[in-house]
Amino acid sequence: MSQNIIYADATKLAELxxxxxxxxxxxxKAHLDRIQAVDPKINAIVTLAGDALERAEAADAAVRAGDELGVLHGVPFTVKDSIDTAGVPTQRGSPIFKGRTPDADATSVARMKKAGGILLAKTNLPEFSYWIESDNLLTGRSNNPWDLTRTPGGSSGGESAAIAAGMSPIGLGTDLAISVRGPAAQTGISSIKATHGRVPMTGIYPRAPRRFWHVGPMARSIRDLALAFSQLAGPDGQDAFATSTVQFDAGIGRQPDRQLRVGWLVEPGFGPIDPEVAKVVEAAAEALKSLGVHVEPVRIPALEKDFALDVFNRIHVMEMKRAFAEATDGHEDQMYKMSRTMLSLPDTSMADFVEAEQAAERLRDGFAEYFQRFDALITPVLPLPAHKHGQEEFVINGRTVDATYLQGATVPLNVTGLPGISMRFGTSREGMPINVQVVGSWLAESTILAVATQLESISTVREMRPEL
Incomplete structure (x- = not known):
């Protein structure tokens, strides 16, 4: 029964x-036992919530009493350690914040609890939630459960590793440029970065640059993403970007009453993509076509004119540098490599900053034009499967690039605020997961969840599990 529990999705657990x-x-208890058994190898969990079993007992009492139950009643969930949790340390991946314990939950955590979820643990991340590998001076490095010599990604790498390894059925991560979708791809789980502002960032660090940060659910099924998102979305009166009152219906099983139009794109526009990954994207497109969806290869000129990763770098550095400088002032001896790197970067000139902001507008316009003709877009998530720890340079499809290029296909959605789902659809020759990204227009989460559900229905890799 324990094995059945740890790999059941949150929706099923709530039903049971x-x-x-x-x-x-x-x-x-099954998840706590799993943490004890496998986390010493993975190092995904940084803090256990001490009252999880007590809250589970209360949840069972509510079931016996016939009380009204939330959609996640009694189901444990985990939370990235940059997201505030009342009474449970939130240490942001840095000894500077060691032992920091918030008085209040982040809005996203409060909403998961309101839905009946039980906070189980906090998960690992890079210093200040900023890098593509989850490693820091306080809680160390997380490993990928598929291959311990590889990274589970960043910045929500601890979260992705915990879910992939059966230590948690569902959790919360944050995403500045890659950070829920990339780690999901590196560990073969699913995640959604919704339209910017759909889920409030209240109680999450860092907030700068606020117009690029997102918080979203990570899980092992598309229906879990839909269920969690239905509880997380909506204004909270504190995050001024979270203003949309458009309601989301978690009933994603209903198919649209017309034929969907979906484009797929590998190159150009995202930087170099490994041929193995490209084949999986094309396979996902062909799978949708076999289900009666209109599918065709596309190009988006705006992505070719303005490389979104360059646009992002020119905009966000100035704001992140200031946030890092404030956090580390007087604690220079406790800085790790990413804060040191960030503070060493040259300032962006005002002219470059303004041009980058205008480029971001051109990208938004380009996607707006695309979504006049199509309902969704299938792309890579990462240009290659999960890489070895510490790699900072890659040869991808014959081109040598630095590690920031891993964000090439994900960062356009942060620059534009578009929603995207990361979901597994393939496996590399070395046995590592390969995910695809399903992108939709603004506020069209229901559409991409429907497309992802179709893909999941014919996926041959959904039930694959790492051997630990």
């Missing part, structure tokens, strides 16, 4: 708890 086929205590 509600029907009293399994207790919340059994579910929480």
């Amino acid at each position: 708890i509600r029907s009293r086929e399994v207790s919340s205590v059994e579910v929480v």
Whole structure:
């Protein structure tokens, strides 16, 4: 039963708890046992919530009493350690914040709890939630459960590793340029970065640059993403970017009443892409076509005119440098490599900053034109599968690039605010997961969840699990 529990998705666990086929205590204990068994190899968990079993007992009592139950009643969830959790340390991947314990939950955490979820643990991340590998001076380096010599990604790498390894059914990560979608791809799970502002960033660090940061669910099924997103979305009166009152219906099983039009794109516009990854993107496109979706290869001229990664770098550095400088002032001896690197970067000139902002507008316009003709777009998530720890240079499709290029296909969605799903659809020759990205127009999360559900229905890799 324990093995069935740890790899059941959150939706199924909620059903089992509600029907009293399994207790919340059994579910929480199974995940705690799994953490004890495998986390010493992975180092995804940085802090356990000490009251999880007590809350599970209360959840079971509520079921027995016939109380009204939330959609995630009694289900454990994990949270990246940059997201505030009341009474549980949130240390931001730095000894500067060691032992920091918030008084209040972030809005996203509060909403997961309101839905009945039980906070199980906090998960690892890079220093200040900023890099493509989850490693820091305080809680160390996380490993990929598929291959311990490889990274589970960043910045939500601890979260992705925990879910992939069966230590958690569902959790919360944050995304500045890659950070819920990339780690999901490196560990073969699913995640969604919704339209910017759909889920409030209240109670999450860092906030700069606020117009690029997102928080979103990570899980092992598309229906879990839909369920969590239905609980997370909406204004909270504190995050001024979270203003959309458009409601989201978690009933993603219903198919649209017309034929969907989907484009697929590998190159150009995202930087170099490994041929193995390109084949998986094309396979996903062909799979949709076999289901009756209109699918065709496309190009988006705006991505070719303005390389989104360059645009992002020119805009965000000035704001992030200031945030890092404030955090590390007087603590220079506790800085790790990313804060040192960030503070060493040259300032962006005002002319370059203005031009980059205008380029971001051109990218938004280019996507707006695309979505006049298509409902969704299938792209790579990463240009190659999960890489070895510490790699800072890659040869991709014959071109040598630095590690920032891993963000080439994800960062356009942060610059423009578009929603995107990362989901597994293939496996590399070395046995590592390969995900595709399903991109939609602004506020069109229901559309991309429907497309992703179709892909998941014919996927041959969904049930694959790492051997630990």
